[in-house]
Amino acid sequence: MPRYSVTSITDPRVAPYAQLHQTNLTRGSGLFVAEGDKVVQRLIDSDYVVDSLLAEAEWAERLEPQVPAETPIYIVERALMTELVGFRFHRGVLGCGRRKETPTLAEILPANHEPALVLVCPAVQDPTNLGSIIRTAAAMGANALLLGGDCADAFSRRVLRVSMGSSLFLPIREAADLVGDVVALRETYGFEVLATVLDKNATPLDQVARPRRLALVLGSEGHGLDERWLQLCPQQITLPMRAGIDSLNVSIAAAVFLYHFRR
Incomplete structure (x- = not known):
């Protein structure tokens, strides 16, 4: 499973998580962001595709066995995670999912x-x-x-x-x-x-x-x-x-x- 250490908020691989209080990933993006361990767990348990995880090392270790092998996990320190998302964040993990077509x-x-x-x-x-x-x-x-x-x-x-x-x-x-x-x-x-x-x-x-x-x-x-x-x-x-x-x-x-x- 790909695990990557992220050391800069300008890393393009974590762009979906950047400044969430401002961007909030609009409907047209094709993606959405789940915040915190409980909601991320529900994303993993759902039938939505998990595009990536952004996590502190402890959460990466815990969630890695639950996601498909090809799902990238970006590992960050808490201070960098807070700087990236744009607000004080203490929940240790976020997940990015792929939206579906609206059902009939x-x-x-x-x-x-x-x-x-x-x-x-x-x-x-x-x-x-x-x-x-x-x-x-x-x-x-x-x-x-x-x-x-x-x-x-x-x-x-x-x-x-x-x-x-x-x-x-x-x-x-x-x-x-x-x-x-x-x-x-x-x-x-x-x-x-x-x-x-x-x-x-x-x-x-x-x-x-x-x-x-x-x-x-x-x-x-x-x-x-x-x-x-x-x-x-x-x-x-x-x-x-x-x-x-x-x-x-x-x-x-x-x-x-x-x-x-x-x-």
Whole structure:
């Protein structure tokens, strides 16, 4: 297995790890970075290709038997690792994985006769919120997550860290036409589509039974669901709250909805 000692932050072999707080490897790079031992372990355990590891010697020794023989491991001292990634880093290891092509609806949905729960996020822009939603969706048994183009990158370093690597195991589709996907869920795949809203006229959650095949649509952090989505999703549900409380954080609301519908 190739192991290389890295002594300079300008070494081109470790360029994917450079200044992560600024670059964060955008969607078009074909790569993503997993940060810390737990998320790197989940990357290794997943079916994503591990492009390389960047590790202190102790972690390199520990992880070497778990990755394919051709996977390069770049060994660095902690001070150099901190200088390379651009922030104080104490977790000893990072991993670089290769992104996959986004799956089709047919590839991520259970067969038509099977129960299913799909979460739909048109515009969750905060990486922390999206990471929390992904982790909760995986924990509550969601089958898939559909993301619109205005969402944060599900494979950014921060989302992966907050989700504790759940992005690597929950099927995620970044849809070029999310409206078209939701229409297909309803008309082709037999889903009931429920929109989550802040509206006293919407149906309270505790009065809503779990449909056999459910697509649950979450709004953005600042503005909820716009009129286009409200017209597309006439079945609307809400979390009743005390007067004077505007709303819950979208990731907290998602957890409540998913817990209710987990069965």
